[in-house]
Amino acid sequence: MKQDIRDYKRLIGFVKPHLWVLALAFIFMLIYSVLNGLSPTALIPVVDNIMRGSEITIPSHVKAPLFITLLIDKINALPTMRLVTILLVGALIYFLLRNLFDFFHVYLMNDVSQRVVKDIKDAIYEKLLRLSMYFYSKNPTAKLMSRITYDASIVRDSISTGLLDLILRPLEIISHFTVVVCVVIFFGIPLRFIFTSIILFPCILLPAVIISRRLRKITTETQEKMGDINMTLFEIITGMRIVKAFSMQKYEYNKFKNQNIGFYKLAMKAVKRINAIGPINEFTSAIYFVIVMYLAYRQIIAGTLSWGSFVVFLSSILLMLKPVKRLGKVYAVLQQSLAAATRIFEILDTEESISEKEGARELAILSRHVSLEGIWFKYDKDYVLKDVNLDIKKGEIVAIVGLSGTGKTTLINLIPRFYDPSKGSIRIDDIDLRDVTLESLRNQIGIVTQEMLLFNDTVTVNIAYGDKNYSRENIIKAAKVANAHDFIMGLPLQYDTVVGERGFKISGGERQRLAIARAIFKNPPILILDEATSQLDTESERYVQEAIDRLMKGRTVFVIAHRLSTIKHTTRIVVLDKGKIIDTGTHRELMERGGLYRRLYDMQFRDEY
Numbered sequence: 001m002k003q004d005i006r007d008y009k010r011l012i013g014f015v016k017p018h019l020w021v022l023a024l025a026f027i028f029m030l031i032y033s034v035l036n037g038l039s040p041t042a043l044i045p046v047v048d049n050i051m052r053g054s055e056i057t058i059p060s061h062v063k064a065p066l067f068i069t070l071l072i073d074k075i076n077a078l079p080t081m082r083l084v085t086i087l088l089v090g091a092l093i094y095f096l097l098r099n100l101f102d103f104f105h106v107y108l109m110n111d112v113s114q115r116v117v118k119d120i121k122d123a124i125y126e127k128l129l130r131l132s133m134y135f136y137s138k139n140p141t142a143k144l145m146s147r148i149t150y151d152a153s154i155v156r157d158s159i160s161t162g163l164l165d166l167i168l169r170p171l172e173i174i175s176h177f178t179v180v181v182c183v184v185i186f187f188g189i190p191l192r193f194i195f196t197s198i199i200l201f202p203c204i205l206l207p208a209v210i211i212s213r214r215l216r217k218i219t220t221e222t223q224e225k226m227g228d229i230n231m232t233l234f235e236i237i238t239g240m241r242i243v244k245a246f247s248m249q250k251y252e253y254n255k256f257k258n259q260n261i262g263f264y265k266l267a268m269k270a271v272k273r274i275n276a277i278g279p280i281n282e283f284t285s286a287i288y289f290v291i292v293m294y295l296a297y298r299q300i301i302a303g304t305l306s307w308g309s310f311v312v313f314l315s316s317i318l319l320m321l322k323p324v325k326r327l328g329k330v331y332a333v334l335q336q337s338l339a340a341a342t343r344i345f346e347i348l349d350t351e352e353s354i355s356e357k358e359g360a361r362e363l364a365i366l367s368r369h370v371s372l373e374g375i376w377f378k379y380d381k382d383y384v385l386k387d388v389n390l391d392i393k394k395g396e397i398v399a400i401v402g403l404s405g406t407g408k409t410t411l412i413n414l415i416p417r418f419y420d421p422s423k424g425s426i427r428i429d430d431i432d433l434r435d436v437t438l439e440s441l442r443n444q445i446g447i448v449t450q451e452m453l454l455f456n457d458t459v460t461v462n463i464a465y466g467d468k469n470y471s472r473e474n475i476i477k478a479a480k481v482a483n484a485h486d487f488i489m490g491l492p493l494q495y496d497t498v499v500g501e502r503g504f505k506i507s508g509g510e511r512q513r514l515a516i517a518r519a520i521f522k523n524p525p526i527l528i529l530d531e532a533t534s535q536l537d538t539e540s541e542r543y544v545q546e547a548i549d550r551l552m553k554g555r556t557v558f559v560i561a562h563r564l565s566t567i568k569h570t571t572r573i574v575v576l577d578k579g580k581i582i583d584t585g586t587h588r589e590l591m592e593r594g595g596l597y598r599r600l601y602d603m604q605f606r607d608e609y
Contacts, residue, residue: 145234155341176319232252274329281329285321367429369394372426373389375387377423387424400574403596445528446519456498457498462518467522475495476495
């Protein structure tokens with residue numbers, strides 16, 4: 001319960017920037033509650049007397065206040081037709097005002113909820129942009145997408161419906177309770193009967209509270225199941241070629257169908273409990289009514305309560321039942337929202353393992369060397385890198401080779417601080433990377449991988465990504481150096497052509513050349529190439545390799561190459577095995593010494609050796 005209160009307070013904290021909208025909604029809500037409390041049924045005695053042509057009289061046992069007596073005298077003094085006109089016009093004005101204020105307070109509360117959801121989505125997205133790659137290695141993309149879409153939408157109900165009812169229903173209860181108090185005072189109803197009736201009120205809410213506690217667990221399970229469905233959809237849509245190639249449509253359909261059935265069953269469990277609250281509330285209200293009737297009858301038999309006074313009191317109490325029952329349903333809505341909020345806060349509270357130190361300084365352009373000193377790194381328990389030491393001078397081209405899973409990609413991912421070493425440090429010109437701003441570090445690094453992501457935007461935007469003040473001339477120059485200009489000019493809109501999601505409208509070789517053009521346009525002093533040609537055909541590889549050769553000129557380069565023929569002319573080759581550097585040297589030196597590099601090379605080029 002304490003955690004629920006903390007979570008809801010935190011959720012309501014998102015409302016603070018929009019308090020002015022909430023305040024306006026509260027004013028309209030207050031006016032609506034007052035108007036709603038002033039039920040038109042109060043005019044029935046007036047209408048009744050008009051129809052009968054007699055004056056309004058106050059029963060002798062009623063202790064009416066002076067202002068009511070004076071008001072009745074004034075009404076009795078009015079001509080009948082004038083009184084009818086006033087009543088009809090007054091009724092129209094009453095319903096107009098009540099419905100206007102009803103509309104405005106509901107509209108403004110929904111406005112607040114939409115603003116809050118927008119802010120929550122912004123906060124999640126901003127947090128996701130700051131979290132390290134380690135976080136993404138542990139959390140599937142589709143499940144994260146579910147947090148920012150499905151969960152955030154559920155939270156909306158806690159503001160639009162939940163917060164509205166938390167404010168409005170107590171106001172209505174207070175409004176109707178005021179009427180009850182007036183009835184008690186004016187009709188002289190015994191106080192012990194009042195206390196007994198009011199004490200029974202919480203019993204109406206008890207079943208809703210019990211059901212709602214179970215509802216929160218079901219909602220959490222439902223949200224997890226929705227994450228699984230999103231993950232399946234994401235995998236199938238992005239991997240549709242593989243699904244069709246292996247004729248797995250039926251298998252994948254059944255897999256999705258079973259997940260969908262699971263989601264349906266959980267959703268219906270939630271629906272069953274939410275919709276059970278209404279009938280159960282009605283039944284408990286009926287029990288309340290029966291008990292009050294029994295107690296009232298005993299009072300009437302004892303002569304301490306008249307039937308007329310009881311009917312007036314009961315009608316006033318029944319007006320209070322509706323908002324009380326509504327509060328029971330609100331608790332269920334809040335439990336669902338809190339389940340979603342908990343999952344959202346899990347992301348917002350995730351520790352940022354890669355962050356800038358306070359007072360981090362700008363990193364000057366590389367002038368001397370990049371050094372890795374005593375690097376140890378692990379994702380979970382076992383170390384992937386073990387005591388790695390390297391010193392790369394400015395302008396060197398260093399290739400990192402080794403068997404799959406030996407830590408090559410992990411090593412180069414430490415340079416732009418996608419991860420931080422578990423032990424040791426990486427320095428540029430003797431400055432620890434943890435002491436500089438991430439932006440100034442990453443501005444000096446260009447990355448080209450075997451699966452370089454292109455965005456669903458134009459060729460121009462993809463090449464100039466990260467530069468808002470780009471010039472078309474520089475983009476074309478970069479494209480020409482990357483051997484991309486010719487194929488771009490053959491596209492329907494040339495540089496204004498949208499390449500599609502992940503660049504699916506162009507070939508793999510063309511995507512790779514655009515990625516190289518992006519790196520050339522950025523013009524970084526440090527370049528990382530992660531198996532940039534491993535998945536290309538011979539002709540595409542030739543174009544890409546030519547572009548890479550131009551790109552590497554004058555830069556400090558880290559290369560991971562699947563095809564060892566592409567790294568023969570690098571300055572130095574580093575051989576990794578089980579996370580350790582076991583050998584370094586030029587291609588010729590390593591071939592002469594034999595060892596792992598020679599074995600890897602011979603495996604690829606048996607025909608040449």
